[in-house]
Amino acid sequence: MTANPAIVSLQNIGKTFHLGAHTVRGAHDLSFDLHSGRTLALVGESGSGKTTCARIIMREYIADEGQLLFHGTPVTDNTPKGLKQYRKNVQMIFQDPFASLNPAHTVDYHLRRPLALYRRDLKGKAVTDEIHALLRQVELDPELVAPKHPHDLSGGQRQRINIARTLAVGAKVIIADEPTSMLDVSVRQGVLELLNRMKRDLGLALLYITHDVATAHYVAEDIMVMYGGQILEWGDVNAVLSNPQHDYTRMLLSAVPNPEIRFDDPQSRLDPTAVNAVREQAKQLHPHVKTAGPNHFYRHTAA
Amino acid sequence: MNNPLLSVQDLSIEYVGDKTDFRAVDHVSFDVAPGEVFGLAGESGCGKSTIAFAISRLHKPPALICGGEIMVAGRSVLDLDANELARFRWDEVAMVFQSAMNSLNPVLRIESQFHDLLKRHRGYSKAQSRERCAELLKLVDIPPDRMRDYPFQFSGGMRQRIVIAICLALNPKLIVMDEPTTALDVVVQREILQRINELRRELGFSVLFITHDLGLMVQFCDRIGIMLDGKLVEQGTADQIYRAPTHDYTKKLWASFPSFHGPAPRQENAQ
Numbered sequence: 001m002t003a004n005p006a007i008v009s010l011q012n013i014g015k016t017f018h019l020g021a022h023t024v025r026g027a028h029d030l031s032f033d034l035h036s037g038r039t040l041a042l043v044g045e046s047g048s049g050k051t052t053c054a055r056i057i058m059r060e061y062i063a064d065e066g067q068l069l070f071h072g073t074p075v076t077d078n079t080p081k082g083l084k085q086y087r088k089n090v091q092m093i094f095q096d097p098f099a100s101l102n103p104a105h106t107v108d109y110h111l112r113r114p115l116a117l118y119r120r121d122l123k124g125k126a127v128t129d130e131i132h133a134l135l136r137q138v139e140l141d142p143e144l145v146a147p148k149h150p151h152d153l154s155g156g157q158r159q160r161i162n163i164a165r166t167l168a169v170g171a172k173v174i175i176a177d178e179p180t181s182m183l184d185v186s187v188r189q190g191v192l193e194l195l196n197r198m199k200r201d202l203g204l205a206l207l208y209i210t211h212d213v214a215t216a217h218y219v220a221e222d223i224m225v226m227y228g229g230q231i232l233e234w235g236d237v238n239a240v241l242s243n244p245q246h247d248y249t250r251m252l253l254s255a256v257p258n259p260e261i262r263f264d265d266p267q268s269r270l271d272p273t274a275v276n277a278v279r280e281q282a283k284q285l286h287p288h289v290k291t292a293g294p295n296h297f298y299r300h301t302a303a
Numbered sequence: 304m305n306n307p308l309l310s311v312q313d314l315s316i317e318y319v320g321d322k323t324d325f326r327a328v329d330h331v332s333f334d335v336a337p338g339e340v341f342g343l344a345g346e347s348g349c350g351k352s353t354i355a356f357a358i359s360r361l362h363k364p365p366a367l368i369c370g371g372e373i374m375v376a377g378r379s380v381l382d383l384d385a386n387e388l389a390r391f392r393w394d395e396v397a398m399v400f401q402s403a404m405n406s407l408n409p410v411l412r413i414e415s416q417f418h419d420l421l422k423r424h425r426g427y428s429k430a431q432s433r434e435r436c437a438e439l440l441k442l443v444d445i446p447p448d449r450m451r452d453y454p455f456q457f458s459g460g461m462r463q464r465i466v467i468a469i470c471l472a473l474n475p476k477l478i479v480m481d482e483p484t485t486a487l488d489v490v491v492q493r494e495i496l497q498r499i500n501e502l503r504r505e506l507g508f509s510v511l512f513i514t515h516d517l518g519l520m521v522q523f524c525d526r527i528g529i530m531l532d533g534k535l536v537e538q539g540t541a542d543q544i545y546r547a548p549t550h551d552y553t554k555k556l557w558a559s560f561p562s563f564h565g566p567a568p569r570q571e572n573a574q
Contacts, residue, residue, distance in 0.1 A: 045488040046459065184346040185515050186559040211488045218561035241563070255493040256563050259521035259545045263500040268522075270493050272444055 006033035007071060007205045008090060008173050013056055014065035015229075025229040026052040028285065030066070032224060032234070034173055034205040039195075041208045041220035041237065043252070049229040050209045054175045057207065058092050059083060088118050091171035095178040097158035101150040107161055108146040111135070114168040134164040138194060156187030163194060173205045180215065192219050213256050217241055222295075225249045228283040235296030245290070245298040248282040251275060307334035307374075308509045309341075309358065309477055314371035316353050316362065327353045327366070329533040335477070338503060340510040342520040342541070344556070345530035351513050355481045358511065359396045360388060376476055394424055397470035399463075401482040407454040407462055413440075414450040416465075420472055439468040443498060460491035467499065471506070479511045484519075496523050517556055521545045529553045 013030040016023050027049050034040060044050050055061045056068065059075070068075045075086060094100040101110060111131045115122055122130055132142035138160040150158055159179055166174050176195065180188040196219055199206050210216055216223055217237060224234040225248065233246040244250045254270065261268040286299035304310075316328040328350040335341040343351040356362040358373055360380060373380040375395055383391055400406055408416060417439070418432035427435065437447035443464040445457075454462055463483065470478050480499075484492035500523060503510060514520055520527055521541045528538040529552065537550040548554050 045490060185517075185556065186346055189559050189561065192561075213489070214561050214563035217563050252490060253563075255489040257489070257492075257516055257519035257522055258563070259518045259541075261522060262541070263497055263523055268497075270490070270497060272494055275490060275494060 004035045004037060005072070006035055006069075008034045008057060009069040009072070010057070010066065011069065012066035013063045013068065015052060015056060015061055015063050025049075026061075027056060027063070028229045030056075030231060032231070034207055036172065036203045036205050037199060038222065039199055039206040039208050039220040041210065041216035041223040042226060043210055043213055043216050043223060044226035045211060045252075048226045050211075050226055051177060052229070053226070054092065054177050054207070054209055057090065057173075057175055059086060084117075088169055089171055090173040090175065091166035091169055093159070093162045093166060093174060093176040093179045096182055097155045097162060098150075098182070100162055101158055103150050105149070106146070107135075107148050107150075107153075110161060111146075111164060111168050114165055118169045130168070134168055137167060137198075138164045139190075140164075154187070155183045156191055159183060159191050160194065163191075163198070167198070167202075171204070173207070175207045175209070177209045178211070179208075181210065181212065188215070195219060213241070213253060225252065227279075230282075230286055230299065232282060232286065233296075233298040235293065239293050239296040243292065243296070245292045245296075246282075246300075247278045249298075251278045304334040304336055306337075306377075308337045308339075308376055309335040309511065310372070310374040311354070311358075312372045312374070314354065314357070314373060315369050316350070316357055317367050317369050319365040319367055327533050328357070330371070331530075331533075331535045332371075333528050333535060333538060335509050335511060337476070337509055338507045339526065340500070340503065340512055340524045342512045342514070342524035342527040343530060344513075344515065344517055344520055344527060346515060349530040350533040351530050352481050355398070355479050355511065355513055358477075358479055359392050359398055361392075361398065390424070393420060393470075393475065394473045395475055396477045396479060397473070397475040398479040399466055399470055399481065399483045401485055405462075406466060409454050412451050412453055413465060417450075417469060417472060420469060424473055435472065436468075439472055440465070442471065442502060443468045444494075460487050460495065463487060463491075464495060464498070467495070471502070471508075474506065475508060477509045477511065479513075481513045482515070483512075485514065485516075492519070517544075517560075529556065 010030050010032055013027055015027040017026050030053060032040065042050050042053060052061065056063050070086065108131060111134055112127060115127055115130055131146060135142040135145055140157060140160055180191050183191060192215060195206060198204050208216060208219055220237050222235065223237040223240050224231045227248050233240055233244065233249045241253065244253055284301050286301050288300045288302065289297055290300050291297055312332050314328055314331045315326065318325040318327055331354065343354065345351050353362060353366060357368060368381060414433055414436050417436040418429055421427040421432040421435055436450050440447045440450060445461060445464060457465065484495055512524055521544065524541050526538065527541050527544045528535050529550065531552045537553050544553060548557060
């Protein structure tokens with residue numbers, strides 16, 4: 001697929017949640033790799049298991065089945081020390097830029113903390129210099145922004161601080177869970193550009209989780225479509241989006257807002273019974289993987 | 304426009320502050336015809352929600368209407384007294400909020416939430432309300448036998464459809480929808496808006512639709528107004544806003560989000 005070896009790999013990961021006698025399949029047979037300098041988009045509806053997947057990679061959840069590899073080595077050390085070492089390399093950006101920064105602290109503090117924890121070699125003025133360099137990297141003016149509190153900043157600026165924070169730790173892998181869904185359209189593109197540029201310049205591996213197929217198309221090289229805890233279709237973003245194989249992928253793509261087709265057009269109509277049938281079908285276990293192209297795969301219920 | 308259902312003329316709304324006032328809506332005028340879907344688009348803080356709230360006079364201090372007129376079916380909304388206003392809301396204008404799925408009362412069964420409204424406005428008995436509730440739930444594709452369930456037993460999309468069913472209960476002439484599907488994913492969003500579109504053809508109500516997703520707005524609306532800093536900078540048919548936007552800001556909005564379908568984002572005039 002790519003010359004770069006995988007930084008993080010998931011192999012046949014499964015996770016089931018138990019609510020009393022009731023069980024929910026959060027993840028089933030997840031296998032994929034995150035490569036340096038590439039973005040993998042994970043798209044799906046709410047409840048499809050996208051965030052469960054992010055939490056497994058962040059090791060907030062321990063998978064019931066399968067294994068998580070970091071640079072080819074299974075990650076098994078669940079002590080605080082092991083987790084800290086892992087999270088030095090794998091960091092997350094959350095959906096809500098308003099809730100993920102502490103309102104009582106300045107931007108300077110938010111960046112000083114990860115540096116104190118993970119970059120202990122930096123002392124005194126070097127720390128301040130590094131904070132300024134990080135802010136410049138996310139296209140913010142250090143003099144202006146460092147002394148400010150989160151409430152002085154816009155949503156887009158706050159999301160940039162969150163990105164700077166992952167860079168401060170020195171992360172190689174960034175899990176971005178709907179990083180732009182709460183931002184205005186006009187600043188959304190700026191944040192996506194920044195993620196793109198960091199991926200190119202710093203060789204980061206990005207997992208971009210979203211329900212917005214249009215932005216996934218814009219930032220990612222590879223895409224995975226998830227439903228009911230399974231990845232139903234995956235591969236090259238253009239191949240999957242231009243030639244979807246799984247019925248669920250087709251339905252998801254046809255529902256993406258398209259100014260060319262008006263709702264009054266009878267051809268555009270999504271039939272609710274058909275939608276439910278596709279969803280029911282997609283919930284089944286799909287044990288067979290079929291190949292649709294050189295880098296395009298989908299799952300099927302029958303061989 | 305002859306006999307518009309909703310006519311907003313020269314409306315200005317200010318948020319009154321200690322030292323300075325902030326003008327959130329600045330001399331905005333637009334009309335919505337009976338049965339029409341009119342869209343208001345713009346970024347956060349451009350005043351679109353302030354207008355939505357003002358139409359049923361739901362705006363609260365420090366927001367103050369400092370000029371202009373809002374007419375619904377020929378009556379001035381700003382002149383209604385408290386009793387008239389209580390009747391006017393729901394009966395003539397119903398509103399679906401952004402987080403509408405969270406606006407159902409969590410400790411009441413769905414049927415009681417319908418009864419609450421139908422009893423107050425129509426004097427219905429419980430049996431009559433139940434009958435109407437069943438009809439309305441069918442309209443939004445929810446099995447009527449679920450009316451004895453509580454809100455938590457429904458998914459977000461279903462709750463949103465229940466709220467829309469409640470809005471339809473009194474056959475209002477206008478439904479104001481402020482980002483009704485923003486919290487939902489695309490398939491559910493499509494199902495809901497498609498149903499509303501069918502219902503407005505059937506029942507003839509108008510919709511004031513607010514969103515920041517221009518692509519979705521073009522699919523659903525007949526006409527669209529674009530707002531920037533409290534001013535309505537451009538209005539036109541959905542087709543014109545999509546194919547031939549004239550204001551720079553409209554062009555910039557189109558260029559600012561990656562499109563999945565159709566032509567690549569237009570970069571001209573984009574900053």
